[in-house]
Amino acid sequence: MTAPLLEVAGLHSGYGRIEALHGIDLTVAPGEIVTLVGANGAGKTTLLMTLFGNPRARAGRVRFDGEDITALPPHQIARRGLAIAPEGRRIFPRMTVLENLRMGATVADPAHFGRDLDRVLALFPRLKERLGQRGGTLSGGEQQMLAIGRALMSRPRLLLLDEPSLGLAPLIVRQIFEIVATINRDQGVTVLLVEQNAYHALRLAHRGHVMVNGRIVLSGSGAELLADPEIRAHYLDGGAGAAPAPGP
Incomplete structure (x- = not known):
């Protein structure tokens, strides 16, 4: 077992x-x-x-x-x-989408950043279109995508x-x-x-x-x-x- x-x-x-x-x-x-x-x-x-x-x-x-x-x-x-996408999303509203994703990657090996970013943007194409946009201006659904994407940037084995x-x-x-x-x-x-x-x-x-x-x-x-x-x-x-x- x-x-x-x-x-x-x-x-x-x-x-x-x-x-x-x-x-x-x-x-x-x-x-x-x-x-x-x-x-x-x-x-x-x-x-x-x-x-x-x-x-x-x-x-x-x-x-x-x-x-x-x-x-x-x-x-x-x-x-x-472990990584968490918390209730209420809790993204950084004044940071851009890309900056939010970079925050998620702070605990991961920097050598993997480009590959991990590509993987997250493939999952969430809307975020790719909005990389330079501030997180607080996204719709609720886009903010949820960003919260999950930010968590995935840490390369978690367990996602909460x-x-x-x-x-x-x-x-x-x-x-x-x-x-x-x-x-x-x-x-x-x-x-x-x-x-x-x-x-x-x-x-x-x-x-x-x-x-x-x-x-x-x-x-x-x-x-x-x-x-x-x-x-x-x-x-x-x-x-x-x-x-x-x-x-x-």
């Missing part, structure tokens, strides 16, 4: 006096797309940010490729092959994607998910995806987890969760994202 690329055990995290994660356990194997779905406030974003070192874990362990990275700062985590479809038109959402599939299939990048659009996320994912109030309450293959009546009722058939009842 292949060893996990990412292994999370008993992870607790939060902000100030508020604990947002209550003992998360999950694994991500090399080459997988694993998705986390759940309502707002479930702890999905906190989990990704804790994996990337901010906030720091309060208890538990995060191992990446066999190494304990729980206590490492974000820049050292990035150098080990936080709500890539948020606020985007349906056509752009489909394009973004197609690109995520391409990154995984053709470039071999493992993906951990946080997404409220459960239908698209579970169709894409090899495996999925449902988070409720800082805990994982359901797990299965993407197809299994899509077919689960509780998941359909709460996340797919017009449900408002109410929590499915935890199992025994």
